[in-house]
Amino acid sequence: xxSEIAIFDIDTCEDRTVLVPDRHIEAPNWTPDGxxxxxxxxxxxxxxxxxxxxxxxxxxxxAERINNDHGISPDGTLxxxxxxxxxxxxxxxxxxxxxxxxxxxTARTPSYxxxxxxxxxxxxxxxxxxxxxxxHTCSVEDGAETAVTAGFDHCDGPDYTPDGEWIWxxxxxxGAVQLWRVRPDGGSLERMTDExxxxxxxxxxxxxxxxxxxxxxPGTEGHPAERHVALRLMPAQGGLSRKLLDLFGGQGTINVxxxxxxxxxxxxxxxxx
Numbered sequence: 001x002x003s004e005i006a007i008f009d010i011d012t013c014e015d016r017t018v019l020v021p022d023r024h025i026e027a028p029n030w031t032p033d034g035x036x037x038x039x040x041x042x043x044x045x046x047x048x049x050x051x052x053x054x055x056x057x058x059x060x061x062x063a064e065r066i067n068n069d070h071g072i073s074p075d076g077t078l079x080x081x082x083x084x085x086x087x088x089x090x091x092x093x094x095x096x097x098x099x100x101x102x103x104x105x106t107a108r109t110p111s112y113x114x115x116x117x118x119x120x121x122x123x124x125x126x127x128x129x130x131x132x133x134x135x136h137t138c139s140v141e142d143g144a145e146t147a148v149t150a151g152f153d154h155c156d157g158p159d160y161t162p163d164g165e166w167i168w169x170x171x172x173x174x175g176a177v178q179l180w181r182v183r184p185d186g187g188s189l190e191r192m193t194d195e196x197x198x199x200x201x202x203x204x205x206x207x208x209x210x211x212x213x214x215x216x217x218p219g220t221e222g223h224p225a226e227r228h229v230a231l232r233l234m235p236a237q238g239g240l241s242r243k244l245l246d247l248f249g250g251q252g253t254i255n256v257x258x259x260x261x262x263x264x265x266x267x268x269x270x271x272x273x
Contacts, residue, residue: 026252
């Protein structure tokens, strides 16, 4: 599958291609300074400078089995990665944004990073601790873990609102996958969508106005790749969503936070056979 890294402008509803790499690429993050994207592919991590786009590999030390759950600290100094080189199962690590030796954060596996609190102190992730995956958080300082959700068949994609008051995520109950939000302490759980589509990976915009998400066709199981999907936008306080774009993608398209700092654009990956 050919990967195409692209940027969508929500004001003009137009997208442009940034780079068509010679390898499979997933999950763009946008750096807080607005100059580059971070993507993964083949177990490695790459920086794509927007003024001269090409894949520049980031030194991740021993971590050579990085998946598509990675992201950047609010102050732009650290990278969170999810890697299974050491344990054979995904654990979360931190390393300097310019590259270096990863420091393990989560003691237990499997753990898949997805969000960073605005104050930089806490990570949000999905993890299996018994039956099913639920949303957890942990301290960046000592890795102390807290379960945020319970009772779902499966949860994924947690991402903080810019004020830190909510964590958005996709949750499955009774075969339906919808978007939810919850307070970081696990309180005030709210379902935010009620649609026929199978909705994944909600990402609140930095200005707090919108939530971007990935919509699969009704009946889709999991979050597979190589599917006809849509990117949709909804108000941050809930309400009707609107379709921005149809594309061939799914897994790898917007797994992680992908908004530009100005909240006017976001990065994504689509695929061509």
